[in-house]
Amino acid sequence: LQFRYTLLCHAACEAPLVLPLGGYTYGEKCLFLVNDWHAGLVSVLLAAKYRPFGVYKDARSILVIHNLAHQGVEPAATFKNLGLPSNWYGALEWVFPTWARTHALDTGEAVNILKGAIVTSDRILTVSKGYAWEITTVEGGYGLNQLLSSRRSVLTGITNGIHIAEWDPSSDEHIAFHYSAASLSGKVQCKTALQQELGFPIKPGCPLIGFIGRLDYQKGIDLIHWAIPELMEDDLQFVMLGSGDPLYEDWMRSAENTYRDKFRGWVGFSVPISHRITAGCDILLMPSRFEPCGLNQLYAMRYGTVPVVHATGGLRDTVENFNPYAGEGRGEGTGWTFSPLTKDCMLNALKTAIRTYRDHKSTWEGLMRRCMQKDFTWENAAxxxxxxxxxxxxxxPYIM
Known part of the structure; x- marks a missing residue:
C-alpha cells in the first residue's frame, strides 16, 4: 500500500511539469491539494527534492485532513522506499510510546507520512471548524496534537458540502413521495411507505428513529446497543442500516427478532434504502465518539429529519441545539446535541426530542423547516x- 501511494505522489509531482492536462502543462506555478496521508508525500517531495533546485518555488501545497486517525505509519526500514534524501528522515520520524510497542525488543521506530505532510505543507485544512480544534488537543490529536498546535496559524476548518441534486427531497428518485420546506405533506407519506417496506405497523404519529453508518466503536454503536432495551419500552420505532463489526451485525438481527414491531436492523448498505430512511424517519441518531465532519446529519436536515448527535467535531458545528424559548417564543435550532458521551445523556436528548415531536407539533414543524433551509452546499464550501x-x-512556500 505504501509503495502504491509513493508512486502516486512521485507521479503527481511530475505531472504538472510534463503532461498536457486539459491541453497544456500547468507548469511550476500550481497548487497541490494533498488529501490525507495517501497523498501526503507530495508536500514532502516538493520541499525535499524540487524547491532546493529552484523547481516549484512558486507552487504551494495544502494538506486536507479528513481523519487524523489514519496517518500512513510504516516501519522505519521503509524510508528508503520513499525516494527522499536521507537527511529528510527526521521530518517523517515517528517513535511509538513504550506501551504501544509489540515486544520488549521493539524500538518503536517508524515513519509517519502524515507527520511529514503536516510539517511541510503550506496550509492545512480539515473538514470542520470543530475538528480543526479537536486535532490540536491530546484527546483528538493521535500523537500529532503538539505539531498541529505549532501550525495553528495555517490550520483552517471548512465544513464539507453535500450534492444537493442527489440529495433533494423534491426530486429524489429513491423515495416514493416528494416534498419541500414549503409543502411537507410528502414526508408523512414517505414515513408511511418506509413503515410498510420495513414491516412495521403503520402508525404515522409514532416517532420513527433512524441510524445509518458503520457498525464500529467510532460511531458509538455500543451506546445504541445498551440503550435499545430502555428505548423499546416506549411507543416508538427504530431502524438501523449499516455493516461492520460482526458482533453488532448479529446483535441487530437478534434485536429485530426480539422487538418485531419496533426494531429493524438492515445489515449491509444500500443507497436507495439510505435515502428512504433519511426521508421517512422523524429523527436521525448519531452518537459518534468523534466525527471530523459527518454527512448523514446534513442529509437528514436536508430532508427535514431532525438530528440528535453527540457534540463533537462537525456534528457540533452543523447541528444547532434547539432552544424553545428563543426567537420570541418561536424557537431556534435544528436538533439536539448531547455531551458527555454516555448512554444516559444520549437517552435524555432522544427523549426530549421524542416529547417535542409528540406534544408540540407546530414546534416540530418549525424545526423541520429550519433544518431544510440550511445551506450545506458545495458552493458555500468552495x-x-x-x-x-x-x-x-x-x-x-515552506523551505527547510
Missing amino acids: IQYEQVFEWAFIDP
Whole structure:
C-alpha cells in the first residue's frame, strides 16, 4: 500500500511539469491539494527534492485532513522506499510510546507520512471548524496534537458540502413521495411507505428513529446497543442500516427478532434504502465518539429529519441545539446535541426530542423547516476553499 501511494505522489509531482492536462502543462506555478496521508508525500517531495533546485518555488501545497486517525505509519526500514534524501528522515520520524510497542525488543521506530505532510505543507485544512480544534488537543490529536498546535496559524476548518441534486427531497428518485420546506405533506407519506417496506405497523404519529453508518466503536454503536432495551419500552420505532463489526451485525438481527414491531436492523448498505430512511424517519441518531465532519446529519436536515448527535467535531458545528424559548417564543435550532458521551445523556436528548415531536407539533414543524433551509452546499464550501487558496500564495512556500 505504501509503495502504491509513493508512486502516486512521485507521479503527481511530475505531472504538472510534463503532461498536457486539459491541453497544456500547468507548469511550476500550481497548487497541490494533498488529501490525507495517501497523498501526503507530495508536500514532502516538493520541499525535499524540487524547491532546493529552484523547481516549484512558486507552487504551494495544502494538506486536507479528513481523519487524523489514519496517518500512513510504516516501519522505519521503509524510508528508503520513499525516494527522499536521507537527511529528510527526521521530518517523517515517528517513535511509538513504550506501551504501544509489540515486544520488549521493539524500538518503536517508524515513519509517519502524515507527520511529514503536516510539517511541510503550506496550509492545512480539515473538514470542520470543530475538528480543526479537536486535532490540536491530546484527546483528538493521535500523537500529532503538539505539531498541529505549532501550525495553528495555517490550520483552517471548512465544513464539507453535500450534492444537493442527489440529495433533494423534491426530486429524489429513491423515495416514493416528494416534498419541500414549503409543502411537507410528502414526508408523512414517505414515513408511511418506509413503515410498510420495513414491516412495521403503520402508525404515522409514532416517532420513527433512524441510524445509518458503520457498525464500529467510532460511531458509538455500543451506546445504541445498551440503550435499545430502555428505548423499546416506549411507543416508538427504530431502524438501523449499516455493516461492520460482526458482533453488532448479529446483535441487530437478534434485536429485530426480539422487538418485531419496533426494531429493524438492515445489515449491509444500500443507497436507495439510505435515502428512504433519511426521508421517512422523524429523527436521525448519531452518537459518534468523534466525527471530523459527518454527512448523514446534513442529509437528514436536508430532508427535514431532525438530528440528535453527540457534540463533537462537525456534528457540533452543523447541528444547532434547539432552544424553545428563543426567537420570541418561536424557537431556534435544528436538533439536539448531547455531551458527555454516555448512554444516559444520549437517552435524555432522544427523549426530549421524542416529547417535542409528540406534544408540540407546530414546534416540530418549525424545526423541520429550519433544518431544510440550511445551506450545506458545495458552493458555500468552495468559496471558503478559494479563500484559503489565496492565503496559501500570499505566504512564502515552506523551505527547510
